[in-house]
Amino acid sequence: MTNDVNLYITMATASLAGLGMVTAAGLSGWRSWLSLKREELHGHQALNAPTTDGGAPSVASRIELADLKERMRKLEAIAAGVDL
The missing domain is CATH 1.20.5 (Single alpha-helices involved in coiled-coils or other helix-helix interfaces)
Known part of the structure; x- marks a missing residue:
């Protein structure tokens, strides 16, 4: 039990x-x-992209966009065989 x-x-x-x-x-x-x-x-x-006044993108997003464009230019130059 x-x-x-x-x-x-x-x-x-x-x-x-x-x-x-x-x-x-x-x-x-x-x-x-x-x-x-x-x-x-x-x-x-x-x-x-966060906006600050009315519709313009913030400074940080514009800087980031410029950085991305620069990276794209470099990658396109590498793809084209151009020395940087």
Whole structure:
């Protein structure tokens, strides 16, 4: 009779521990997924050049755009075989 009670208590404890681990893993995954989606939203907002007055892009976005254009010129020169 005591063996049956100990077995039931052990099984209940193990089941609760397992349920706790599965719940913790699920919550961790949920938080990671939310973080990923938050980063995606921030990335999309950064791509839409923030404006300062009326419709003109901010200084930082203009500098970044100029840098990208310069990189493109260099890559095109390399592709054309021109020495820089």
